Amino acid sequence: MTTILITGTNRGIGLELARQALEKGWTVYGSAREAVTDPDAHICHHPQFHDLVFDVTDHEAVRAAAASIDEPIDVLINNAGIIGPDRQSTLDMDFDGFAKTFAVNTLAPLAVTQAFLPHLKQSSNPRILTVSSQMGRMSYAKSDRIAYRASKAAVNKVMQGLATDLEPQGIAVALVHPGWVRTDMGGSNADVAPAESAGAILALAETLRLEGTGQFYNWDGSPAEW
Numbered sequence: 001m002t003t004i005l006i007t008g009t010n011r012g013i014g015l016e017l018a019r020q021a022l023e024k025g026w027t028v029y030g031s032a033r034e035a036v037t038d039p040d041a042h043i044c045h046h047p048q049f050h051d052l053v054f055d056v057t058d059h060e061a062v063r064a065a066a067a068s069i070d071e072p073i074d075v076l077i078n079n080a081g082i083i084g085p086d087r088q089s090t091l092d093m094d095f096d097g098f099a100k101t102f103a104v105n106t107l108a109p110l111a112v113t114q115a116f117l118p119h120l121k122q123s124s125n126p127r128i129l130t131v132s133s134q135m136g137r138m139s140y141a142k143s144d145r146i147a148y149r150a151s152k153a154a155v156n157k158v159m160q161g162l163a164t165d166l167e168p169q170g171i172a173v174a175l176v177h178p179g180w181v182r183t184d185m186g187g188s189n190a191d192v193a194p195a196e197s198a199g200a201i202l203a204l205a206e207t208l209r210l211e212g213t214g215q216f217y218n219w220d221g222s223p224a225e226w
Contacts, residue, residue, distance in 0.1 A: 003027040003123075004205075005073050007056055007112060008080030009043075010036055012183035013131065016198035017077060018043050024202070029069065031056070031080070056080045056108035057100075059115075066115040072122035075205050078109035078130040088147035098147040105151035110158055120171055127208045128166075129201065130159050132175040132216065137225045156216060156226060163214030172213040176201055179219040192219070 004021050008014035009030030018030045022043055030036060031052040036044055043049045052068075054061035082104045085097025109130050120126040135145065136152025156175055163173035178201060179192035200219045207221075216224040 001025060001027060002074045002206075003029070003071060004075040004077065005029040005031070005052075005116060005119075006077045006079055007031045007108075009051075010034065013178055013181060013194050013198050013201070014079040015043075016194045017079060017202060018049065020195070020198055020202055022046050022048055027071075029073070031065065056112060057103045059111045062108075062112055062115045066119065069116075069119060071119070072124075073116055073119040074123045074125055074127065076113060076116055076120060076128045077201070077205060078112055078128070080108065081105050081131060082148075084145060084147040084151070088145055090143055090146055093147070098150075101147040101151045102154065105148070106154040106158060109155055110162065113162065121169065126171045127205055128159075128162070128171065128173045129205050129208065130155060130173075130175050131178055131201070132156055132159075134177045134218075134224060139225055160214050167210060167213055170210065172208050172210050174204075174208055174212055174214070175216045175224075176204055177216070177218050177224050 004026050006014055006017045009018045010032035018028050021028045027048045029050045029052055031054055033055045035051050035053055052065045054065045084101035085094035087094040113128055132155055133152040135149045136156055159173055159175050166173055178197045181192045181194055181197045183194055197219050204217055204221050216226055218224045
């Protein structure tokens with residue numbers, strides 16, 4: 001049976017990832033700053049769902065959560081993320097908001113990965129998938145939401161480096177653009193439903209192998225531009 005850890009399971013893509021993983025019969029560890037309470041998701045009282053309550057930017061709490069688990073983790077999905085402050089242009093930047101955006105979108109995925117790495121090493125097929133965004137690709141010169149864009153470009157590089165370091169240990173690492181998804185972040189006009197994006201991300205997680213480590217994928221599994 002597959003055991004998966006998903007950050008940001010309180011809403012949107014993360015909640016759908018948890019729901020669909022449970023439907024597959026997987027054991028799910030889900031994290032958010034508060035306990036999952038969405039009654040429509042039907043996961044709160046599922047016997048294979050384990051609710052881990054921590055803020056991904058609180059590294060001590062992340063390490064404590066990892067210490068509370070005593071079993072291998074096969075898949076880690078770094079899903080938690082924020083869009084950033086209202087003012088985030090190169091000419092008018094909320095620098096505290098910029099720092100928070102980096103803390104959540106760039107530093108936290110690495111901190112969570114480091115904390116749960118011993119559990120991944122216990123798996124016979126360990127995989128790490130980080131939800132990024134095409135908005136962070138270097139070939140995309142738009143300047144709106146620059147704190148968000150910069151944080152995603154940075155996490156791409158961090159995870160590429162992590163893939164290099166973990167490949168000798170047999171741990172595959174990749175990034176995925178989830179599509180423009182109808183969530184609080186993506187808005188109601190987005191193209192992709194959360195359930196559709198989550199299903200495709202789980203499919204990618206299931207098939208990810210060392211041959212694909214260090215790569216950036218679109219939510220449909222095709223290669224994404226950096």
